[in-house]
Each structure stands twice: as structure tokens, then as C-alpha cells.
Amino acid sequence: MIFTPHNYQRYCMQRMLQEPALALFLGMGLGKTLQMIALVKSLRDGGRLEGPVLVACPASLVFNWTDEFARFA
DSSP: OOOOOOHHHHHHHHHHHHOSSOOOOOOTTSOHHHHHHHHHHHHHHTTSOOSOOOOOOOGGGHHHHHHHHHHHO
16 A cells, blocks of 8 residues: 655654654644654665664554554555
8 A cells, every 4th residue: 555645744754854853743543653654664765774663652552553564564
């Protein structure tokens, strides 16, 4: 599946690349998970990220992250 970000998502991903630390305060359903997956994929494809990635999220979302990574990364 292909992720085509909205303008606000593209802006957030650009900021994540520029800033050493950043918090995203976006409401439910606005694509925070997909933005992070796209960012990790972009960094890995560009050779800027190697090794495992730690995702800190509530336990109830672990299966969601696993499914989303399988679909989009």
C-alpha cells in the first residue's frame, strides 16, 4: 500500500528530519503512525538509519504498529 501524505503530514515529516527532538500533538486519526513509518522507511532507504527502531507506545497499540509496518514499510 502506498502512503501519500497530506500537506500537514508532509510538514510534520520535514520537521522531524530537521529537529533533534520533536513532539507531534495531532488528534486521533491524523496519521501519526503512518508519518513515523514513512520517516523510518525514508531514513533506512537513504542509509541514514541502521539497526532496530524503538517504538514507545501504549501496549494496546503494539499490534496496530506491527500490522501498519507490515502494510506500509
